[in-house]
Amino acid sequence: MILPVYTYNHPVLKQRTAQIDDMSDELRDLIRDMFETMYKANGIGLAANQVGKGLSLTVIDISDRDEGEDPGQIVLINPVIEAFSDDEEEFEEGCLSLPDYRDTVIRPSAIQVRYLDASMTERVMEADGLVARVMQHEIDHLNGIYFFERLSPIRRTLGSGKLKKIARGQFEADYPTFPQSE
Ligand code: ZN
Numbered sequence: 215m216i217l218p219v220y221t222y223n224h225p226v227l228k229q230r231t232a233q234i235d236d237m238s239d240e241l242r243d244l245i246r247d248m249f250e251t252m253y254k255a256n257g258i259g260l261a262a263n264q265v266g267k268g269l270s271l272t273v274i275d276i277s278d279r280d281e282g283e284d285p286g287q288i289v290l291i292n293p294v295i296e297a298f299s300d301d302e303e304e305f306e307e308g309c310l311s312l313p314d315y316r317d318t319v320i321r322p323s324a325i326q327v328r329y330l331d332a333s334m335t336e337r338v339m340e341a342d343g344l345v346a347r348v349m350q351h352e353i354d355h356l357n358g359i360y361f362f363e364r365l366s367p368i369r370r371t372l373g374s375g376k377l378k379k380i381a382r383g384q385f386e387a388d389y390p391t392f393p394q395s396e
Contacts, residue, residue, distance in 0.1 A: 217251045217265040223381045226263045227311055228358045231270040234291050237334050241271075245289055248273045253390035254322035257310045257349040260262060264311050266311045266392065272352035276344050285345060293329035293353050296338070298322035305347050307361045313385040313395070315376045319364050321350050327343035 232385055234241065244267060252260040252273060262271040274288040303323040308316040324342035327349055331337050341349055351361055362373055379385060383396040 215247045215250065216254050216390060217247050218234075218390040218394075219251065219255060219260075219264055219387075220266050220312065221311050221380055221387075221391050221393070222377060222395075224266075224311075224392070226266055226268055227355070227360070229263065229268055230358050231261075231263050231268050231356045233270050235329070235330070239271075242332075244269075245271070245273060249266070249275065249287065251389070252310075255387075258344075259352040260310065260351045263355060263358075265293070270356050272349075272356060274345070274348050274352060276348060279344060288345070289332040290327070290349070290352070291330040291332070291334070293327050293349070293356070295325050295327050295350070295353060297326040299324035301348070307347075307351060309351070309361055310387075310389070312360065312362070312377075312380055313387040313391070314389050315362070315373060315380065316360065317365055317369055317373060319351075319361050321347060321364065325350060327353070 248260050258276045259274045262269040269291045272290045277284050297304050299322045301323050302320050304318050304320050306316055307319045325346045326340050328338050362370055383393055387395055
C-alpha cells in the first residue's frame, strides 16, 4: 500500500522517534509499505516519521542509482551512528518531505552505524559513498532533523522561501502527500 508522505511542517517530522522493541506483523506491513511508497516516489530512503509513524525505522535502496555498489534493500531499526570519518563530502540532497527543495549538504563521507535488521538481529555496518549519505539523511529524520538544518545560515536563509511554499501546500509532487498540495 502506498502511504502519503508527510511534508514540512508537520510536527511528526520534528519529533525524535521511539525505539522499537519487537517485530510484529504490523511492523512487517509498515516496512513493506514504506518500500512501496519510496519506490513510487522515486526516493532512495524513507524514514517512518515521513509516513506519520513515530518509530525509529528507515528503509533505503540505492540500487537504481549508478554507483557500482548495490547493497540491495536496507532496513535500519533503532540505528545509531557510532563513528564519523574526519573527511567530509559535498552532495546535493533532496527530500520527499521537502518537494522542489534541493541543496548541497556537507557531511562526513563515511560512518559506522549500529542497528537492528528486519529480523531484529543487531548489526554494525561501515558505510561510505551514497549509502553513508542516505543513512545520515534518514537517521537525521529519526531524530527530528531536516537536511536544511545542516546548511550554513546563509544557505538556510536562501531556502526559507521554498519552505514557506511547502508549508502552504504550494508544491508539485507526483506521489501522495499529507497534507495534499494545493
Ligand atoms: Zn528526507
